[in-house]
Amino acid sequence: MIKCFLPLLVFFTLQVSSQSKNDRIEEVISLRLKSKDQKIKLEDRIKYAVQSVDLAKQIKIDSSLILSNRQLSLLYYEAEAYDKYLRLNKENIEIAQKLNDSTSIAISNDNIAIYFHYNQVNDSAYFYYSKALKFYDDKKLSRKATILLNIADLQDTEKDYYGSEENAINALKIFENLPETEDNLDNLWILNNLLGIVSLKLGHYDKSLEYHDKAERVSRNMRNGFYNKIYSTNNKAFVYRKKENYSKAIELYSSLIQIRDQYDDYDPAFYPLVIDNMAYTKLVSGSKNFDEMERLFKEAYKISDTLNDATTKLQISIDLSKFYLNRKQQDSSLKYANMAYRIAKETSSNEILLDALKVLSKLKEGEDGKSYLNEYIRVQDSLLTVERSKRDKFARIEFETDKVEQANERMSEQLIWLLAISGGLLVTLFLLYIIITQRAKNKELKFEKEQQQANEEIYNLMLSQQDKVDEARAGEKKRISEELHDGVLGRLFGTRLSLDSLNFSEGKEAISNRATYIKELMTIENDIRKISHDLNTDFVSGSGFMDIVSELIEKQTQAYQLKSTFNYTDDINWEMVHNKTKINIYRIIQESLQNIYKHANANGVKISIQLKNNVICLSIVDDGDGFDVNKSKKGIGIKNINSRVNEVHGKAEFNSIINKGTEVSITIPYKN
Template identity: 35%
Template sequence: MKKYFYFLFFSLLPFGCKDTNGKKPIEITTNDSSSIYLNKAQNKNTKIADKLKYYKKSFTILKNQENDSITRSKLFELTKELYKNNFEREFLSSVNLLTKLATKSKDSFYLAQAYRSKGSFYKHQATKDSAFIYYTEAEKILKKIKHKEGLSLVLINKSLIQFDTGDYTGADRTLNNAYLISKKNNEIDNLYAISVMMGLTSLETKDFDKAIQYFNYGLEIVSKNNNIIGEFNKETCLNNIGLSYQRKAEQKKSVEDYKKSIEYFKSALKNKSIRTEDPELYNLLTDNLGYSYLKTENLDQALALFLESLKIREELNYPNQIVLSKVHLSEYYRQVNDTAKSKKYIFEALSLAKKEKAYRDYLNALKQASIIDVQNASTYSKEYIRLSDSIRNVEILSQEKFARIQLETDEIIKEKDILEDKNRSLLYTFIGVVFLLSMLFVVRAQRARTKELMFKQAQQRANEEIYNLLMAQQDVIDQSREIEKKKIARDLHDGILSRMFGARLNLDSINHLDDPESVKKRLEYLNELKEIEQDIREISHDLSREKQDLINNFVSITTNLFEEQTATHSAKLTYFMDSSIKWDLVKNNIKINVFRILQEGLQNINKYAKAKTISVNFRKENNELHISIEDDGIGFDVSKKSKGIGMQNMISRAIDCNGKLDINSSKENGTKITLNIPLE
């Protein structure tokens, strides 16, 4: 039954990678006779007999050509075409010639491709030990030349053989190695295949939760990438997830898990095109869905699905799957107490499985027969145990053989690595000794002559360093004084004067009013003046509380500024602050300068713009902070307007943040100030 899970996509794996070894691909010209015949054979309108004739002619020409990289590349293309078209004898001739030429020219890449092709051929022929040997040889070479793309595909095919022989631990280990390579190279097709295979391996080891996790990962890959090789990959994953829940339900006797499996099978069957385009997947889904219905007592639906699945399988002539359908029908009729029909279907299943030598399906039929035919139950049980032991012994022998092959390969690689390390160590030692002797000779020859020069140079450097230190100290003092002056000037202008100006305007507006609300506001503005007085005191000691507030809670203080603007001025203010900006990670000097520029911009609008609306936006794009302040006021001519101290401070603060400040305005069209600051 294992082959039913992965036949839908692994048939495309043998030649899935590009034929390149990390260098520029060889261009195959089409003006030579071998390529012309190959192109004729590849024409979809060419008959099978003519294809074979053209392939043979191309092979004859290549066999007599010089053994160079172009010949080997063409020969590999021919080998692939012969494999795809099932010309077995000609394929073996071509791949054996490729092996001979690659070995003779020490072309590791094409030798690995030849071994990989042979492995695929023998896997198709069900000669698993030969396939495993050739895949292992290809793996060894690809590891040596570090061709990771081809290596992951070889490992996937190796894991298939290990899976088929029941070596689930070995298959899981091989798939993990393939996953690391495919993940690094972003090989989406391989990652999908690996996730499904790891799910199947977990399914066979009865780790159902892990299987569901792997199948869901495969489903996620399919959802994000629509160009994965193969059709109905999504539906295949849904089927496998449903099957995992079904097996889990069988083990735990859980009706809920059977219901979950039904959801996944039905979700896959929503794609109506499966019925006509992939009847094999369709009959698998209907049979699985029917079995889950059977276990949840939906008997009428189960029978209809079993009969539909059986009909399709008989039309397609799939003996193994027919056996499975008849086993399920036998189980159905047993459940509805129709013993006669139950026996009829199970005897038919036993006969067909034995005839087709489908031993695993025969085991399932024997198990069901022992339940239905109670009189002969012991006979069926003995036959079941005998056949099960026989299959297991064959699998154990295969696993041991594969383990020996892998062990021998690992030992050869280990010995080779040790030898390479020894040779490398000897080479490095020799180079080191020669280098040291050369250096000793040079040092000895130069020592006497340079001793006096070194003393003079040291004295001269000491004098220069003393002078440079004195100059640097003076420069630092001068710069610090200048920076501090500018800093205090900016803080006074942008912070203190802005707030005093606002307080003065507000006091003027309510000076002649004596109502309680005005009295209350006057007290508030007097408190504001007290705070301004405190700020002046803190600036004098370089301990500005407002700077710390900006640093620690920039969003809150900026919001307060906007609310104060709305409360004290008639212009309608709207603002937007991008939630993706992480202010905790923004440098403190940037937050302080941005706030001051914002204060100055709003103050200028209130003084001169006569605006009705103001818009402020904070956005983050491409690791840059974008801030815009826009109004619909009277505007001004930017080219004629002289830059006062406020404007100069805004530009200076932008430069301090390594940013850029742009002012766009014209008369009667409002003003827009844009500030762009890079974020580290």
């Protein structure tokens, strides 16, 4: 009876647990829906969203937590709690990465990018847009195109016009193949308008007009496209002015002035901008109707001043200053130039700031004029530097995100292979289990297990042997490299310097010296041959070690034109010192002398070898320029010395004072 009841009890418990979890999932969804209800106050909607997040964490369903976090972050953005907005989106990226949820990764990066874009932190916005773009799949074409549009806008702001044009065209191609919804039409207008502006900045006037014409055609299909249409007309008029087709520009501006009543309530700052452009176009066209121009300029200025619209007032002020400069009314020109200068500084409008500085440099005489001109040059150079830096940074961000994408692709590929291998292994084990169970061949299973263990041992032995071979090869390569760099190349360098010093010498003594150095070159040739054929040759055998060291110091210092002193103790029995130790001491001295010549600008060097407390103490002191020890630790010379000291279980210490010199202290155990 108990045996029958127990399974029923377990089944009933599991059913209740499952039902309880489903109920809580439904509650999470319900709270999330309440947080989206626009009829509820924002404060209460945030409370519902927080409850939804907390409950999703309790039931430990990450996919539900991502959705709740996302909704709460949007409410925080609406409430201008930007720190919490960023934190939740970054948290969502981490959760989505664990789930391999590329869409959620893309959305969170996209949300962060929008925040930075709005706050004009353009490099961060570009970084997160680029990451989002890599994770959106082809099902999210509209969102991918919108990101391309936003990136193009950032690049236009940072004056990367070619990059902006490329991304805007790619976005345009996508939107042109999407259904004609209001959002898609709005984006089509924005893209054509942006391409018209960018083409103008690149000096492609006809192409600019084509894009503005396309934008105007798109506006006709929009539900509320009237305002888009008048902005396109204004932009076209500006392009015609740049093309010096003044009559066409004036015609378009006039058409906008005539319909003022249709847009004045919607955008009161547009009319003063239009009449300012009309007046300035007449000025540059060579019109002599100065009274009408002045009336239009002043009307535009008065309206913008009443509206307290800094951007429009700035443009009108600089145009007025140019108008009065043209009329040679310096006081009036100066008044509006100063006004434009002040507003441009306050609003960081750098292009108009440059215009204002140029006008002021013409109006002011003497040092004041030079001061404005110098500021103009400084601001222009600074802007060019910043522009180049931003473009380089964008390029680096794109390169790094490409690297991340490649790494993700490799990880995905490795994961697929791992899953495939794991699946194959599971199937194999399952089939093996069935065979073993059906045939009950325990002896065969034991035999197979023993075989497998034997194979693993043989394989591990082979790996161990290969490691030893590789280690030996690596050690041999390193030793050969150090021998060539520290030995042969150093002597070649010294001999070449000595021969160079004899280029302009004549006579028997010079001939004799040349012969000596040619013999030295032959000796070096033999040394190279010896290194190739017998790497373990003890080059110090057959002569006193201190004599060899003395000869090295004498030759090197003579070639380097250094004064030298060499002191050593007789307490060391060099015959009892291992050859490897002697070789490394020799090479350390040689490397140090070469470093002193190349980098120290020293006049003299003192070298000492002593025995203290059963330790060989090598000291090399120069009177050169000195160097920052912390900054130079990665130099090849210091690396080689440290490598050699480590080989003989010694210690190296570098002490240097700028403009006073350097001391290298080496201590090596002495085994008598």
